Each structure stands twice: as structure tokens, then as C-alpha cells.
Amino acid sequence: MGRTLAEKVWDDHVVRRAEGEPDLLFIDLHLLHEVTSPQAFDGLRKAGRQVRRTDLTIATEDHNTPTLDIDKPIADPVSRTQLETLRKNCAEFGVRLHPLGDVEQGVVHVVGPQLGLTQPGTTVVCGDSHTSTHGAFGALAFGIGTSQVEHVLATQTLPMAPFKTMAITVDGELPEGVTAKDLILAIIARIGTGGGQGYVLEYRGPAIEKLSMEARMTICNMSIEAGARAGMIAPDRTTFDYLQGRDHAPRGEDWDAAVAYWKTLRTDDDAVFDAEVHIDASALSPFVTWGTNPGQGAPLSASVPDPASYEDASERMAAEKALEYMGLSAGQPLREITVDTVFVGSCTNGRIEDLRSAAAVLEGRQVADGVRMLIVPGSVRVSLEAVAEGLDKVFTAAGAEWRHAGCSMCLGMNPDQLAPGERSASTSNRNFEGRQGKGGRTHLVSPQVAAATAVLGHLASPADLSDVAVATPAGV
Amino acid sequence: MEAFTTHTGRAVPLRRSNVDTDQIIPAHWLKKVTRDGFEDGLFEAWRKDPAFVLNQEAYNGATVLVAGPDFGTGSSREHAVWALQNYGFKAVISSRFADIFRGNSLKNGLLTVVLPQETVEALQKLAEADPTAEVTVDLVARQVRAEGITADFELDENARWRLLEGLDDISLTLREESSIVTYEANRPSFKPRTLEV
Numbered sequence: 291m292g293r294t295l296a297e298k299v300w301d302d303h304v305v306r307r308a309e310g311e312p313d314l315l316f317i318d319l320h321l322l323h324e325v326t327s328p329q330a331f332d333g334l335r336k337a338g339r340q341v342r343r344t345d346l347t348i349a350t351e352d353h354n355t356p357t358l359d360i361d362k363p364i365a366d367p368v369s370r371t372q373l374e375t376l377r378k379n380c381a382e383f384g385v386r387l388h389p390l391g392d393v394e395q396g397v398v399h400v401v402g403p404q405l406g407l408t409q410p411g412t413t414v415v416c417g418d419s420h421t422s423t424h425g426a427f428g429a430l431a432f433g434i435g436t437s438q439v440e441h442v443l444a445t446q447t448l449p450m451a452p453f454k455t456m457a458i459t460v461d462g463e464l465p466e467g468v469t470a471k472d473l474i475l476a477i478i479a480r481i482g483t484g485g486g487q488g489y490v491l492e493y494r495g496p497a498i499e500k501l502s503m504e505a506r507m508t509i510c511n512m513s514i515e516a517g518a519r520a521g522m523i524a525p526d527r528t529t530f531d532y533l534q535g536r537d538h539a540p541r542g543e544d545w546d547a548a549v550a551y552w553k554t555l556r557t558d559d560d561a562v563f564d565a566e567v568h569i570d571a572s573a574l575s576p577f578v579t580w581g582t583n584p585g586q587g588a589p590l591s592a593s594v595p596d597p598a599s600y601e602d603a604s605e606r607m608a609a610e611k612a613l614e615y616m617g618l619s620a621g622q623p624l625r626e627i628t629v630d631t632v633f634v635g636s637c638t639n640g641r642i643e644d645l646r647s648a649a650a651v652l653e654g655r656q657v658a659d660g661v662r663m664l665i666v667p668g669s670v671r672v673s674l675e676a677v678a679e680g681l682d683k684v685f686t687a688a689g690a691e692w693r694h695a696g697c698s699m700c701l702g703m704n705p706d707q708l709a710p711g712e713r714s715a716s717t718s719n720r721n722f723e724g725r726q727g728k729g730g731r732t733h734l735v736s737p738q739v740a741a742a743t744a745v746l747g748h749l750a751s752p753a754d755l756s757d758v759a760v761a762t763p764a765g766v
Numbered sequence: 767m768e769a770f771t772t773h774t775g776r777a778v779p780l781r782r783s784n785v786d787t788d789q790i791i792p793a794h795w796l797k798k799v800t801r802d803g804f805e806d807g808l809f810e811a812w813r814k815d816p817a818f819v820l821n822q823e824a825y826n827g828a829t830v831l832v833a834g835p836d837f838g839t840g841s842s843r844e845h846a847v848w849a850l851q852n853y854g855f856k857a858v859i860s861s862r863f864a865d866i867f868r869g870n871s872l873k874n875g876l877l878t879v880v881l882p883q884e885t886v887e888a889l890q891k892l893a894e895a896d897p898t899a900e901v902t903v904d905l906v907a908r909q910v911r912a913e914g915i916t917a918d919f920e921l922d923e924n925a926r927w928r929l930l931e932g933l934d935d936i937s938l939t940l941r942e943e944s945s946i947v948t949y950e951a952n953r954p955s956f957k958p959r960t961l962e963v
């Protein structure tokens with residue numbers, strides 16, 4: 291019987307298989323950041339162990355890093371200690387590190403792909419659930435806990451329990467103005483935050499094949515929000531073109547050998563998935579969340595749902611609690627929800643294409659009075675590219691703040707946070723209670739919706755902007 | 767890792783579904799570089815509410831958390847497991863756990879038990895009606911017992927054995943050194959390396 295893409299990559303990494311035991315898998319790439327690694331290095335030190343493969347390990351600083359005054363000492367002493375701990379650990383164990391201020395610094399899931407380290411058919415792990423991002427290249431990539439970080443540092447392997455496979459086939463074509471973010475939010479709303487549990491998702495079908503690498507990363511990034519172990523997309527010409535010439539992409543004969551291998555990484559025609567979901571892309575429109583988990587979303591044109599309409603008791607209770615926390619009432623049109631803050635960034639939507647699409651909407655327009663808009667590139671490289679294209683000027687001219695790269699307001703571990711009761715439209719991936727700051731309220735949106743919302747001050751899509759005065763011709 | 771065989775203790779009913787790890791331990795606690803001292807951060811936002819179940823004196827010292835479905839979703843932070851353990855929990859019961867959280871818990875000796883939602887609710891009702899009621903989580907017999915409730919649960923044999931013995935995964939894997947060396951020797955040269963180019 292044929293195998294799925296995920297099964298092929300898994301099989302190619304089995305170091306040891308024994309009856310009744312989890313497979314021991316080899317890990318090709320281990321990404322580290324400051325938050326989930328200190329206790330792992332401590333464990334190594336206590337046991338007198340080394341990092342087995344420093345040549346397959348790389349670290350960067352992202353979660354705690356400030357986005358302003360990065361040349362000054364970090365004000366929060368606890369954040370500073372955590373970054374210093376990473377620097378000390380990397381120096382002691384010989385791990386390559388891109389610290390704050392370095393040109394390769396940035397959100398760990400933006401850095402791996404842009405260096406060409408994330409490649410088809412590899413296994414990628416990181417002590418971070420959004421490691422699923424790397425699956426966009428046809429890699430098997432999953433988030434791990436700190437004990438597993440220590441395990442990979444010490445052995446370059448992980449014992450892994452088997453997974454199930456789910457095909458998410460997206461037919462048709464995304465309508466104009468509907469993005470990968472809208473698609474993944476709609477998928478999660480459909481299958482639920484627990485719907486992917488135990489599964490590796492494979493996104494496939496004509497609408498997926500048309501997507502750029504950036505858009506594919508947006509999709510795979512949020513697989514974890516459906517509860518999945520990982521998300522994958524089969525590598526194709528788009529993938530190879532993205533990788534060719536990057537710092538760590540194979541060269542010469544190695545490139546040819548790699549591409550020949552990568553081309554085998556497709557689900558066989560006779561392979562059987564454990565579950566299948568079909569989505570019609572052409573029926574989608576801009577999608578936003580109204581609740582406190584990423585599955586609580588609806589088309590922007592809809593209204594806040596009535597909790598009483600849920601048949602399942604725990605879903606009903608979750609919706610009631612969400613509305614209470616979000617300060618919303620049933621039946622309120624989503625378009626009428628006003629925001630204080632707009633955040634464009636994160637490993638979901640902090641890449642160059644995302645900044646371009648937000649800038650295209652903002653060009654010649656102004657951020658509404660009383661709204662603060664933060665633009666935080668996913669990495670320093672993205673930032674430099676945006677500056678080279680003049681996007682930073684478009685943002686600042688519109689009244690948005692152009693910041694230094696990092697996770698920033700995605701989770702508010704640095705000073706970029708919502709105040710209690712404040713409401714944001716955010717291109718990040720989690721709308722959990724307090725995620726962007728204690729008491730903060732988050733609506734997940736695409737970069738385009740974020741930009742239109744910033745201009746109008748309420749949740750909106752670019753199509754709503756037609757009647758707003760434009761000073762210079764918009765680049766949309 | 768501390769071994770887990772069987773544990774008897776009082777239970778706390780947590781009637782919420784989809785409790786994500788940001789709720790279990792908020793991000794600002796993640797700046798710590800140790801594995802202990804997270805108990806005050808556990809459910810920090812909810813603990814401000816005097817009516818929150820952990821603030822009710824009757825549940826002081828309870829060691830079994832009986833939670834709603836989809837417990838531990840979201841972030842991979844192992845700090846969520848440490849916070850529950852630092853606070854004193856030995857076991858968590860739910861009808862569904864997020865995968866990464868479950869993996870993390872079992873690696874740290876916090877037993878996560880999956881039971882049908884009706885049984886979870888029966889346990890919650892019991893703990894609400896009588897906060898002194900004891901619940902036994904028996905990994906040897908793979909069974910949860912409380913007054914009027916006996917429920918078998920599943921856990922894969924390998925994970926169970928490691929918990930019962932308190933075995934450390936890394937030492938177990940290091941016994942496979944020769945398989946790792948063989949794999950490494952056959953790995954294609956086009957695979958990426960992180961060394962500076």
C-alpha cells in the first residue's frame with residue numbers, strides 16, 4: 291500500500307524500531323530560543339552531557355527581545371537574565387547563536403526557512419508549538435517540551451509515538467482579497483481546536499498548490515491551533531525555487547541529489563489517510579475570531595454568535611465565557627467591533643509578503659485616531675528587505691510604529707502588551723485570554739484585514755475602504 | 767523522574783473546557799530559568815477571583831485535578847506541567863488532552879488520565895458535593911476509583927512502564943548509541959547543517 295508524505299518522512303528517520311516501543315527518530319534540525327532551553331541545558335550540565343550535534347543545532351533570541359532601543363540594556367531584569375542564560379549556554383556548549391542585534395536574529399520559525407535550513411524531508415523540532423510552520427516545506431516539524439529539548443540536545447533523536455494522518459484538501463481558488471490566514475482560520479473553525487488531535491495534517495489540493503511559500507507557512511503555522519501534531523505541504527517547484535541559493539541550501543551535485551529526493555516526497559496515489567476534510571476555497575471570505583480560542587471564528591460579514599445556538603454543552607459554556615471575557619454580545623455585527631491596537635507580525639504573518647500586503651492597504655491612508663498600530667517584522671532580514679522596498683516609510687507615513695524584529699505583542703513577554711480591557715486586531719495565532727497582556731482582548735485577522743481595521747478603527751477588510759479618502763493613489 | 771504507581775488524594779473540579787497553557791501558566795512566568803517556583807503562577811488570572819475553585823479553602827491540599835475537555839492546548843511550554851506539580855498536583859483527569867501537554871506531563875511524572883466525559887463529570891460532581899472525597903489513581907491497575915465510581919483507563923504500555931519505574935528517557939536512548947551512529951553514517955550529504963557557511 292502507498293504511503294503518505296508524513297509517513298515517508300517518518301520512515302526515513304527511524305533510527306531504531308522495536309515492537310511495543312515508540313520509534314526512535316533522528317532529528318535533522320533543532321532550533322532553540324531563550325524561553326524553553328535553560329532548564330534543558332541545566333539538565334545536560336547536571337548529567338555531565340554534551341550537545342551531540344552542534345552542527346544540527348541553532349539558536350536565536352525572540353520571545354523576550356524588545357522592539358525599541360535594542361542597543362540599550364534590556365530594562366526587565368528577568369528577561370535580561372533569560373537572554374544572558376541562552377548566550378552563556380550557547381557559548382559553553384558550542385551552539386551557533388544569533389542574538390539581539392545580529393542580522394540573522396528573529397522569530398525562530400522565520401529564521402530557519404530564510405537561512406535555507408528548513409528543507410523538504412527533514413525532521414525539525416523546537417521547544418515551541420509553532421514549529422509546525424516548517425511543515426510548509428514538506429518537513430516533519432513539531433513542537434516539543436523542555437524535557438524533549440534536553441533529549442534532542444543529548445542524543446539528536448526523539449522517541450515518538452505514532453500519529454494518524456488527515457488530508458485537508460482545499461479545492462477551488464481563493465477569491466481576491468482572501469488570504470492564507472483566512473483559509474486557516476476557516477479550517478480551524480470547521481474542525482475545532484481539538485479536531486487535529488493525534489494527527490499530522492497534510493494540506494493539499496489546487497488552492498494550496500497555488501500558494502507562495504510565505505502563505506504555506508502561515509497555514510502550517512496554525513496547525514497546532516487545530517490541536518494537530520504537525521502540518522505539512524508536499525514540496526514542489528515553488529518550494530525548490532524558494533530554497534535555491536539560500537545560505538544553507540545544498541549546492542552543485544548535492545542540490546541535484548536533494549531535488550531528486552524531494553520529488554519523491556508526495557503522498558502516493560493509493561495511500562489512505564485516516565481522516566479527510568474537504569474545503570471549497572472559492573466559498574471563503576475574510577475571516578476573523580470573536581472568541582478566546584482560534585476555533586471561535588466567523589466570516590467578517592457575520593455577527594457574534596449566540597452561545598445558546600451551540601448544542602454541545604461545553605462549547606456553549608466556552609462561548610459564554612468567551613463573550614464575557616471579550617466584552618461582546620450575541621448578534622453584534624463583527625464589523626462594528628472597534629479596536630485600540632493593531633498588531634502586524636509574528637511567525638504567522640511577519641514575513642515580507644505579509645508586510646507588503648499590509649503596506650499596500652495602508653499606502654496613502656492614515657491609521658484612525660486613537661488606534662495604535664505596531665508593525666514588527668518577523669526577522670531582521672525581513673526588516674531589511676522591507677526597508678529596501680520602502681515599506682517602513684509607508685507604515686510610518688500612515689502613522690504606524692515600525693519596530694525591531696521579534697515575537698513582540700504575539701505573546702507580550704516583552705514590553706509590547708495590551709492593557710487590561712484593550713482590544714486588538716492581531717495577525718498572530720492565539721487569541722487566548724491574556725495572551726497579548728493581562729486582560730487584553732484579541733481578534734485574529736489577516737495582514738490585510740489588520741491594515742483596513744487600523745484605518746477604519748473597527749474590524750474591516752480592504753473592500754470596506756472604498757469610501758475613505760485617499761491622499762495619494764493606493765497601491766492596492 | 768519520580769516513579770508513579772498509585773496515588774490517592776482529594777480532587778479539584780475545574781469546570782472549564784479548552785484550558786490552554788497560557789491559562790495554566792501565563793507567559794511572563796516563562797522568564798524563569800529553573801524548574802521550580804511556578805506554583806504562584808498556576809492559573810494566575812483566575813486565582814484573582816475569590817470564587818475560583820482553587821481559592822476555596824475546602825480544596826486546599828487537593829492533589830488530583832479533574833478538568834474539562836481539551837486540557838493543555840496551545841503553547842508547548844513544559845512550565846505548565848511544572849506549575850501543576852509545584853502546586854501539588856500528582857494527576858490530571860480529562861476527557862481529552864492536547865498532545866504536547868500530555869507528552870510533557872508523562873515525561874515529568876504527572877499522570878494525565880483520559881476518561882470518558884460522563885465519568886469526568888461524575889468525578890467533578892463528587893468533588894463538588896464532597897470536597898473531602900478521595901480519588902485513587904492507580905497506574906498499576908490502570909484504574910480510577912472514587913465513591914461509586916470505578917473507571918479503567920488506557921495508557922500505552924511503554925509510557926506506563928517508564929512511569930512505574932521512574933525511568934529517564936535520555937539514559938534509555940543512550941543505550942541505542944550504536945543505532946544512532948549507524949544512522950548518522952548513512953545520512954545523505956545534502957542534509958542541512960547549521961555551521962556557518
Ligand code: SF4
Nearest residue numbers: 420636637697700701
Ligand atoms: S511569534 Fe508568537 S507564536 Fe511565533 S514563536 Fe513567537 S511567541 Fe510563539
